[in-house]
Amino acid sequence: MLKLIAYRLLLAVPQLLAILVLSFLLTYLVPGSPAQALLRFGATPERIAEVEAELGLDSPIHERLAGYIGDAVQGDLGESYLSKRPVTDLIVERLPATLSMVIGGVTVSLILGMGMGILAGTRLDRPADRAVMAGTSIAVSVPQFLLGLFLLLLVSIELEWIPVVAYVRFTEDPLLWARGMLLPSLALGFAASGLIARQMRAGMAAAVHSDFGASLAAAGVSRRRFYFRYGIKNAMVPVLAATGLTLAILVGASFAVERVFSIPGVGHTLLHAVTSKDFPVVQGAVVVIAVLVIVLNILIDIGYALINPRIRVQ
Amino acid sequence: MTAMGDTVADPAAQVSEQEVTAARRTGTFGRIFRRPSAAVALAFVVLLVLVAVFAGPLAPFDPDDKNITSALEGPSGEHWLGTDDFGQDVLSRIMAGTRIALAVSLGSVAVAALIGVPYGLLLGYMGGWVDRIGSRVIDMSDALPGLLVALALIAAFGRGLWSVVFAIGIVFCMAIARLTRAVTLAERNKEYVDAARVSGLRPPEILFRQILPNLIAPLTAQASLMLGAAMIIETTLSFLDVGVEGVSWGGLISAGADELRRHPFLLVPPGAAVILSVLAFNFVANGISDVLAGTSLGSLRSKACPSAAQLEPSASHAKPLLADGSFRPDGVLEIRGVTVALPRPGQDPVPLVEHTWLSIERGEVLGLLGETGSGKSMLARAVLGLLPRPTYLSAGSVILDGAEISGLPERELRGVRGREISAVFQNPTTALSPVHTVCRQVSEPLRIHLGLSRSEARDRTVELLELVGVEDAASRIEDYPHQFSGGMAQRVAIAMALAAEPKLLIADEATSALDTTTQAQVLDLLLELRDSMNMAVLIITHDLGVVAETCDRVAVMYAGQIVEVNDVTSLFDTPRHPYTAALLQANPAADQASAGRRPTIAGRVPPPGEWPSGCHFANRCSFAQPACSEQPVLFVDGVRCLRSEELAQAGALR
Ligand code: SF4
Numbered sequence: 001m002l003k004l005i006a007y008r009l010l011l012a013v014p015q016l017l018a019i020l021v022l023s024f025l026l027t028y029l030v031p032g033s034p035a036q037a038l039l040r041f042g043a044t045p046e047r048i049a050e051v052e053a054e055l056g057l058d059s060p061i062h063e064r065l066a067g068y069i070g071d072a073v074q075g076d077l078g079e080s081y082l083s084k085r086p087v088t089d090l091i092v093e094r095l096p097a098t099l100s101m102v103i104g105g106v107t108v109s110l111i112l113g114m115g116m117g118i119l120a121g122t123r124l125d126r127p128a129d130r131a132v133m134a135g136t137s138i139a140v141s142v143p144q145f146l147l148g149l150f151l152l153l154l155v156s157i158e159l160e161w162i163p164v165v166a167y168v169r170f171t172e173d174p175l176l177w178a179r180g181m182l183l184p185s186l187a188l189g190f191a192a193s194g195l196i197a198r199q200m201r202a203g204m205a206a207a208v209h210s211d212f213g214a215s216l217a218a219a220g221v222s223r224r225r226f227y228f229r230y231g232i233k234n235a236m237v238p239v240l241a242a243t244g245l246t247l248a249i250l251v252g253a254s255f256a257v258e259r260v261f262s263i264p265g266v267g268h269t270l271l272h273a274v275t276s277k278d279f280p281v282v283q284g285a286v287v288v289i290a291v292l293v294i295v296l297n298i299l300i301d302i303g304y305a306l307i308n309p310r311i312r313v314q
Numbered sequence: 315m316t317a318m319g320d321t322v323a324d325p326a327a328q329v330s331e332q333e334v335t336a337a338r339r340t341g342t343f344g345r346i347f348r349r350p351s352a353a354v355a356l357a358f359v360v361l362l363v364l365v366a367v368f369a370g371p372l373a374p375f376d377p378d379d380k381n382i383t384s385a386l387e388g389p390s391g392e393h394w395l396g397t398d399d400f401g402q403d404v405l406s407r408i409m410a411g412t413r414i415a416l417a418v419s420l421g422s423v424a425v426a427a428l429i430g431v432p433y434g435l436l437l438g439y440m441g442g443w444v445d446r447i448g449s450r451v452i453d454m455s456d457a458l459p460g461l462l463v464a465l466a467l468i469a470a471f472g473r474g475l476w477s478v479v480f481a482i483g484i485v486f487c488m489a490i491a492r493l494t495r496a497v498t499l500a501e502r503n504k505e506y507v508d509a510a511r512v513s514g515l516r517p518p519e520i521l522f523r524q525i526l527p528n529l530i531a532p533l534t535a536q537a538s539l540m541l542g543a544a545m546i547i548e549t550t551l552s553f554l555d556v557g558v559e560g561v562s563w564g565g566l567i568s569a570g571a572d573e574l575r576r577h578p579f580l581l582v583p584p585g586a587a588v589i590l591s592v593l594a595f596n597f598v599a600n601g602i603s604d605v606l607a608g609t610s611l612g613s614l615r616s617k618a619c620p621s622a623a624q625l626e627p628s629a630s631h632a633k634p635l636l637a638d639g640s641f642r643p644d645g646v647l648e649i650r651g652v653t654v655a656l657p658r659p660g661q662d663p664v665p666l667v668e669h670t671w672l673s674i675e676r677g678e679v680l681g682l683l684g685e686t687g688s689g690k691s692m693l694a695r696a697v698l699g700l701l702p703r704p705t706y707l708s709a710g711s712v713i714l715d716g717a718e719i720s721g722l723p724e725r726e727l728r729g730v731r732g733r734e735i736s737a738v739f740q741n742p743t744t745a746l747s748p749v750h751t752v753c754r755q756v757s758e759p760l761r762i763h764l765g766l767s768r769s770e771a772r773d774r775t776v777e778l779l780e781l782v783g784v785e786d787a788a789s790r791i792e793d794y795p796h797q798f799s800g801g802m803a804q805r806v807a808i809a810m811a812l813a814a815e816p817k818l819l820i821a822d823e824a825t826s827a828l829d830t831t832t833q834a835q836v837l838d839l840l841l842e843l844r845d846s847m848n849m850a851v852l853i854i855t856h857d858l859g860v861v862a863e864t865c866d867r868v869a870v871m872y873a874g875q876i877v878e879v880n881d882v883t884s885l886f887d888t889p890r891h892p893y894t895a896a897l898l899q900a901n902p903a904a905d906q907a908s909a910g911r912r913p914t915i916a917g918r919v920p921p922p923g924e925w926p927s928g929c930h931f932a933n934r935c936s937f938a939q940p941a942c943s944e945q946p947v948l949f950v951d952g953v954r955c956l957r958s959e960e961l962a963q964a965g966a967l968r
Contacts, residue, residue: 015454029470125703137600141592143546145553146585149571153578209702211744212755217700218739218820219759219810220732222724229754230747237749245456252459256550260571267554270462274469274556282469286462293457308749309794 004305008298017069019290023283024068028061030279077284082276087284090269095288097167098254098265100177102296104185105250106243109192114239116193117200121235122227124205132197139194145256148187152260155183167263184261188253192246199242203235210234236307244300248293352601358594366412375403377410377561388579395583398569404583410561411584415591418478418558419544423537425483426490431533433487434494435525438502449495452488460485464547468556478558482547486540493536494529501525535602542595549588563588645673646817646850647697647735652710652720654692654701656922664923666692666705668874671949674818674850679841681861681882682854683897684871687919690854693871694822696720697852698737699727715817732759736811740823742804746795752779752806753791759813778809782839801832805839815847822854837864858901862886870894873919873930877954888962890953892935895967929956937961 035051071078077087120132156164162183168176207213207230208223216226255267266285273281365372375393381401388396395404437448464481471477502525551557552564553571563584570581649672655663667689674680684690695701697712699719712720719730736759739745746755756778757771766774772791779787782805784798795803804824811819821840825833841864844851853865861868861882869879870891878891889895896915917934926932928943935942937957947954961967 014450015457018451018454019457023466026466026470029467031471137596138589138593141542141589141596143549143553143588143592145550146567146588149567149574149581150585153574153581157575157578207747211739211741212747214700214739215737215745215807215810216747216755216758218698218731218735218737220728220730220762220814221758222728225762230750233749234747248456248459252461253550255461255465256554259554270465271554271556274465277469279469282466286458286466289459289462290457293459297457310748310796 001302001305005298005302008301012294012298015294016291020069020072020287021065023286024065026283026286027279072287077287078280080273080281081278087280088288090281091266091284091288094264094266094269095292096169097258097263098251098267099292100170100181101184101188101254101257101263101265102247102250102292104181105188105192105254106247106296108185108189109196109246109250110189110239110243112189112193113196114200116197117204117235117239118227118232120197120201121204121231122224124201124208129201133201136194136197139197140191142191143256144188144191144253145260147190148184148257148260151183151187167261180261180263184254184257184263187257187260188250191253192250195242195246196239199238200232200235203238204231207231207234233307237304240300240304240307244297247296247300251289251293349601349604351597355594355597355601358590359598362412362416362591362594365409366416369409369413373403373406373409375406377402377406379403379406396579398566398580399573399577404566404580407561407566408563408583408587411563411566411587414475414552414558414560414562415545415548415588417475418482418548419541421475421479422482422544422548423486423540425480426486426540427533427537429483430487430490431494431529434491434496435498437491438495438498439525441499441502445495452492452495455488460543461547461550464551465556468551473556473558475558478548478551482544485547486544489540490533490536493532497529497532498525501528531602531606535599535606538595538599538602542592542599545588545592545595645678646676646715647852648673648713649693649697650711650713652693652696652712653708654689654696654705655708656705663708665708665925666874666922667696669949670710670876672869672876672879674852676817676850677844677848679844679851679853679864679866681865681868682852682871683856683858683861683868684854685856685919687873687921688871689874689922690871691822694737694820694852694854697820698731698735699724700731729763732811732816733763733814734816735818735820736814736816737820737822738804738807738811738824741827742800742807743795743827745803745807746810748795751792751794752798756791756806756810756813759810763814774813775809778813779806782806782809782812782843783835784809801828801836804828804832804836808836808839808843812843812847812849816849818850818852819843820852820854823856824853825860826855826857833860834863840864858897870897873925874922875930875954876949877931879952889967890958890962891931891955892937892957892961892967893931896934896936929954931955937966 035048068078075088077091079085080087080090083090116132116136120129123129152164155161162179165176165180168180170177204227208226212230213226216230217223221229254265255270257263258265258267266289269281270285272278273285379402381397384393384397384401387393387401390396393403393405395408398404398407433448437445460482463485464478467481467484468477471480548557549562549564549567552562553568555565555568557564566584567581567588570578570584573580649670652667652670653665654667655665657663670693672680672682682690682693692701692705696707699712699722701707707720710720711718714730714734719727719734722730746752753772753775757766757768757775760766760771760774761768775791776787779791784790784802784805790797795806798806808819808824819840824840825836828836837860840851840853843849853860855861865882867879867881868885869876870885870893871877872893878885878889878894880890885894886898889898893915900915915934920926920930920933926943928945929935929938929947932938932942939957942956947956955961
């Protein structure tokens with residue numbers, strides 16, 4: 001198991017390097033120069049050159065890239081053009097809220113998705129199965145933030161079950177935190193639960209129609225016994241793979257969901273940076289979010305190895 | 315002889331395969347229209363496009379016309395969907411927003427295809443290190459949320475239409491590249507086989523004539539899904555006020571969000587527009603993939619297929635064709651006139667196995683010999699009551715120890731499977747669940763049928779594994795199937811099948827996947843177990859060597875029918891059916907048990923649904939006469955051939 005973790009960490013290194021390079025190159029995509037974009041109207045060439053020197057944009061590209069990666073590895077992602085605060089601080093201070101939403105979303109997607117998938121998978125081609133599958137089609141078609149708005153309207157405003165309150169940190173009050181995360185997690189996880197349900201159902205169907213499905217059936221194992229003793233565990237393999245893929249979607253969608261529920265997550269910082277062309281912050285957000293997704297994926301891979309004994313490090 | 319057989323048989327098969335693909339290709343889009351959900355969805359998409367194009371003249375109001383006096387009104391005759399906080403007509407604004415929604419999603423998917431398809435083609439076609447590195451790049455993109463990438467690119471390029479289209483396009487190009495690569499790789503591998511034979515096709519021709527046509531359908535399905543996903547991203551961007559400037563659905567939702575307490579209805583029209591559009595794209599995609607997967611289940615389901623319970627599996631169904639002398643009605647298992655059929659929408663069901671009579675005595679080893687597609691495995695499934703849906707037992711019955719088991723309710727059949735009749739299948743590496751220990755699986759019959767406790771079952775499992783020759787069994791029962799070699803895994807599967815000491819073991823190609831030495835060992839094991847447990851064994855195989863080596867009696871199956879039954883020595887010495895004779899001629903060494911050679915006879919086995927009305931073998935039989943094709947040939951005296959006696963006497967079959 002330790003070897004597996006080490007191996008996965010090793011695999012993440014080139015991935016991370018590539019993402020660092022890509023995020024570094026972002027400023028070179030900007031038509032004109034970042035300084036020009038930053039200054040917008042009325043920038044004289046002298047003023048642009050001045051700002052470029054100030055931002056360290058005048059040294060050659062390879063030097064800057066090496067410097068950028070070297071700093072990034074030590075956790076230094078530069079300074080915000082606007083607030084002059086370290087980018088790492090700006091983003092990391094907002095990470096807990098984003099992480100809370102994402103973990104809540106993953107939990108919801110797994111509980112709902114596996115529940116629906118088992119319901120459908122144990123009733124293959126019967127009305128319940130078709131109903132659940134139709135439900136998943138609808139689930140994946142609703143943008144997460146839109147569902148968030150409907151939930152907010154229904155649960156908090158119309159029914160007044162959960163009051164609209166400011167975000168409470170987990171360390172302050174776990175219970176209030178959990179209550180505050182309920183609707184955002186639901187909004188975030190519902191669409192992904194459709195994907196999970198389909199994988200679960202497909203995995204159970206594949207198990208039933210597999211060779212071992214046939215041999216266990218021939219040995220007298222009933223369908224029901226097979227579903228619960230063999231089908232679900234086999235289906236968890238594709239389910240976890242799908243969970244890994246939904247992670248990135250959930251993180252992205254959280255940027256919009258946090259606005260609906262006024263949660264101080266990374267999305268707010270990022271959007272502000274996007275509209276004000278504060279490139280170091282945009283780049284930093286890309287890097288930090290990628291690291292977050294990679295780390296969460298490694299955790300999922302560990303779960304994957306726990307379920308699937310065939311995973312071995314070459 | 316064999317080589318000639320190959321060259322004669324294969325081009326024919328290939329042509330027909332190409333015809334089938336061509337037919338499928340042209341039919342795909344027609345068939346999508348026939349699925350109600352996909353057809354409605356497609357109509358909705360067309361409607362969206364029309365609205366987007368004609369939004370200007372169609373809209374009842376100028377979408378930007380402000381009128382504060384009529385702000386935040388509900389639906390009325392004048393404003394069908396009400397007005398927003400500036401008194402602007404919501405319907406007109408939704409129509410205007412359709413433009414951005416469609417332009418961005420269509421544009422971005424086009425960009426994704428323009429980048430992703432060539433990239434995927436390159437990786438799939440070049441292979442080697444190009445592919446390895448290129449694929450790693452694709453995998454890396456999984457760590458970047460699409461919305462984040464889009465936001466970063468919008469930061470760089472601004473929020474003009476083209477820059478948003480490009481930003482979202484970049485998000486999806488990797489997924490398209492992945493799909494393209496997979497299809498290319500699959501086609502290229504096929505191409506190698508064909509290229510050796512056909513030759514003369516240059517790489518670009520292969521690319522454009524073989525790969526691209528095969529790519530179009532899956533790509534269309536994927537693109538349709540992406541249109542929905544792109545629309546979600548576009549709406550999200552507009553909602554966050556970083557999308558294309560102008561009237562957009564996301565912007566309308568944002569306006570609704572601001573008025574959530576005062577006028578929540580404002581959320582409904584743009585929300586519905588987004589959800590319905592994305593749903594439409596997804597249903598179109600589902601329609602395409604379903605048709606591609608060949609699961610026209612919708613139409614299959616519409617015709618009620620009789621379930622096992624509805625059937626009355628009495629022998630009366632099978633009256634027309636009589637049992638004859640070769641059927642010994644005192645076996646441990648009797649297969650009486652079994653017919654298995656596959657229902658077809660709007661047509662008669664296709665028989666897969668027809669009027670099969672067979673009996674096995676206690677302690678007997680009976681071989682069921684036939685080529686792939688002869689229906690022999692289907693027969694085994696019918697005996698176990700495990701026919702894959704939607705096939706069903708349309709006539710005949712299965713009798714176990716004098717009691718009919720076909721048509722028994724599932725609950726009672728469970729007591730038969732594993733306890734009375736067991737089975738081992740072809741592929742030992744997939745015969746056991748990969749994520750469960752061997753102990754858990756082998757002990758299932760012990761716990762289900764014999765009611766042993768967990769620890770008793772465990773002890774017995776160790777004994778069973780020892781019995782089938784797994785060394786060091788006690789320490790291996792907590793291992794997983796992948797830790798066993800193929801031969802050992804098959805022994806484990808046999809242990810599971812034997813755990814509750816059944817009266818009959820069905821070995822369905824159980825040794826075909828093993829190498830010759832292992833095959834011989836496993837066959838020996840089966841014979842030993844037959845002796846020690848006085849168990850009947852039904853060996854289903856395409857391999858004459860296996861039959862010669864192990865069986866007491868053999869039944870030869872061809873195109874869904876049993877054509878000859880005899881004891882092994884007689885069958886090999888004096889075949890009475892032209893098909894049996896041809897099989898033996900194609901495998902002259904079979905008597906000496908040279909295993910593994912597939913019988914080759916010019917032509918191919920007609921697939922179910924294309925069986926001749928007379929003798930099924932007529933189109934390949936060198937002794938066929940017009941009379942052979944006139945009416946079904948009956949199974950008389952152990953053989954199903956009109957000319958059997960005459961040919962045997964003339965010595966033509968030896
Ligand atoms: S019935 Fe006629 S066609 Fe069929 S096997 Fe006998 S001789 Fe050949």
